[in-house]
Amino acid sequence: MSRQTQNYRAGLKALLAFLIIYSCISVSVAQAFELVAEPPSLEFSLHPLQGVRDTVLIYELDGANLQLNIVENCSWLFPVFADSPVTPFELDVWIDASTDTGVYLCEVLVTAIDEDSAVVDEISIPVTLYITRDYECGDANDDGRVNILDVCTILLYLYKCKGEDKCGWIPENVDACDVNGNASINILDVVYLINYIYKGGPPLMCW
Ligand SMILES: [Ca+2]
């Protein structure tokens, strides 16, 4: 047998061994159970008294049951369960009036359990909430100043337009109209704002 033929056979054996090993590795990876969340994380930017709902898809179910848990005590995050937790699932975020501005972190833990009640995989979905106020309290017409024009804007809103349903017009900053901070807009806010502008009344208290 020539040297060339020997080298060829040795190369062929090495290639065959590599393919066998690679095949074994591929099989072991394919058999692993792996949850994937889409999106892998969630971010929300809200003002106080605002809420929103978002949807998360979980892939690679493979017949396993899913359990959803909110890690830590996040009072602003609520999973929307169907009869049983299945993908896709939904999350409600709701911010009450007393929540301070800032960044809040939470986590949803999704656990996959097989028919023998064994945990086959877990996935964590980080949820970040930014609470901001990008308006000046009392600046109902959003012109950067608090003055008599804002009083007029609130009065028009209350007694002429009667809200968005009547005339399709609302103040630029609805949240900025609740100057006494009681989570509703009415004539008391007008009185409070006039008192603040012309009589040095107490500070505006929008949430
Ligand atoms: Ca203004």
Ligand SMILES: [Ca+2]
């Ligand atoms: Ca009010």
